[in-house]
Amino acid sequence: MIKEFNLRVEPQIAANEASLKHFICLEKGLKGQSVKAIQVIKRSIDARQRKVFFQMQVRVFINELPQEQKIEPIHYQDVSQKAPVIVVGAGPAGLFAALRLIELGRKPIVVERGKNVSDRKRDLASAVRMHHIHPESNYCFGEGGAGAYSDGKLYTRSKKRGNVQRILQIFHQFGASENILRDAHPHIGTDKLPRIIANMREQIIASGGEVHFETKMNELIVKENRIVGIVCENGKSWQGPVILATGHSARDVYEL
Template identity: 40%
Template sequence: MSIIINNIKSQISEDAENVIRKALKKADIRKSDTLKTGIYKTSLDARKRTDIHFVHSVYADLGDAEREKKLCASDASLQYIDSEVKKPVIKSGNYKGRIAVTGFGPAGLFCALVLSENGYRPIVFERGETVDDRARSVERFWNGGPLNISSNVQFGEGGAGTFSDGKLTTRIKDPFCRYVLESFVKFGAPEEILFRAKPHIGTDKLKSIIKRMREQIMENGGEVHFNTTVTGFETDGSRICRVKTDKGDHDAAAVVMAVGNSARDTFEMLFSNSILMQTKPFSVGVRIEHLQESVNESLYGEFKDNPFLPVGEYQLSYRDNEGRGVYTFCMCPGGMVVPSASEENTVVTNGMSEFLRNGKNANAAVAVSVSEKDFGSSPLDGMYFARELERRAFELAGRDYKAPATTVGGFMSGKPSLESAIAPTFARGLAECDFNRLFNEKINSMLKAGLMDFGRKMRCFRDESAIMTAPETRTSSPLRILRNEELVSPVLDNLYPCGEGAGYAGGITSAAVDGIKTAYKLMERFSPE
């Protein structure tokens, strides 16, 4: 329980102690009356180049909830927060079989962690490898070796975001978000993620954190089966009684499906078992690469080298008069564009950064929204639309996992080129490509409109030598697996569609939160063994 004192402005070099002092003074609270104080959130305001500053929220724990509530009631600039996560209600009664969790990305991982912390012994099936073995498979592919279709940037311990910037920003406002951040810190993430407005972990730190979380689940009595793909179920009509995997079958009292947005074979299996699902709008496009210094310059002007300012990042969007959007997404400051395919003979791009974000280039997806109008209304149509783009990209770029690419100038003029002072980071290499052969006219015209609009907002987007690498297709799930208020499929009474692949999350934090919510629903219904 704490009071939050909002809107405390500071100069970019001002230290935290000073900020806290200013906040307490503003709220008329004596330091000696507090048990604990600290920065709650910090964001950078760089809208005016002549007045770049930080804006903070500061928390003060007075150790007396009643007094805190009273203070907040008398001062509208103060906010009372109850940071305690609600305790799960645990069912007691008969229980047969264990809870099976399919997929060990953020959704499955947090679901299994919370279950295991509350006396349950979940059994996790993950088609990919442990994070260390997975890193070796990914490295091999990036260095020109074969693609491991079960263990890659999309699949394996930690899920899709393991090779990422580890951004933990989310648009959802849920008390479990704080629990997710605190759990990451408990398992080794830097404390700053608790107060940064745009927290990120970086792929380098994320890998060891995930490993420690798995070890904790196992210490608590859970099991994690790697290299094990769930391939089907046995049902008694309305409920699953056994889970089928490629390594054998297991009894299960309930099954969580947290398979992410790339599990195309699993979506087909669920569809053929008449599990209710529908298409969902998602986005496709390119990764754009600029020099990080030109992003910093666009944002900070003459302060671009100021060591107190964070590495520059941006988020831009544009909507045409028909309502179709194009937006930048998953920006990776100081990062790399990464080969992210999970199926043979396809090309997929995405981005990642290390914690320090100290690479030479910045990259972000520039993605155009697509919907039923573009690909059809059958539940798997969006997925096939994305796959078709990935296959075409593979063909166009010479069938060896290079990615089709061009400079912005080449794209805008219709004369593709890769002549640029920016050294591209895509490890498998690029092949010059006319995007008119890859994307349809609507997507290309939206990409052009977006780039023009972003160029008006940020100078680096006017750089004709910026590099566009394609295609970005795994932005979010192309479908939604239906579930009711108890988070259960209306078709099978103990099947829990969960996380991003099921259409209920769009990023690491929101997927983790959905995993926790699913665990809570399971605990209300099933008792521990």
């Protein structure tokens, strides 16, 4: 038999499987031996009062074992010979667009005005210590986009949502903790986010896509009222459909 319960437990109980089992058995009148497994479905922290609690939704397997539910990782195919799509910007929108293009059998060519996520870190350190702001490599520009060096909270109050669970699964596939699949307020962590972003880029390249840093798009090629390509400040240009994933910070893009 499988039963689902909503629980309000102290943090030390939530953090320890054996304590959680003991608590559930006491609270719900179950025998210890009959509980074969506990799955945490959702978990959030209630810190409104002085005493902090975990609000949990759990699935308890009584006298039966859970069937293994493996999340199948997305397979990213080889798109090196496929028709290209240009993605301008390697923020979250650009990186996820590039990965989706690979799934759909198109070759993403990502151009990013800033530096890769680790070189960018040096410019951020210089901004903090020397108050020197690099115009193309800063808190807004560079691989990972705005907020790549924030604390990596993954929740939104926006009501206009797509498939949030799928996005969390992709983050997990590229190295984020499994906890983000359950937590009501998922959180990746500043220390982990850069590696996850780099893993995404490595996958794009391994699948035959291209990622060009320090490559600022400064012209859209328009033919018969249609955007058919881009020209970049360093003289490079590409032809093909264009996804503009340049975020809110790149005001110059709106002035093109």
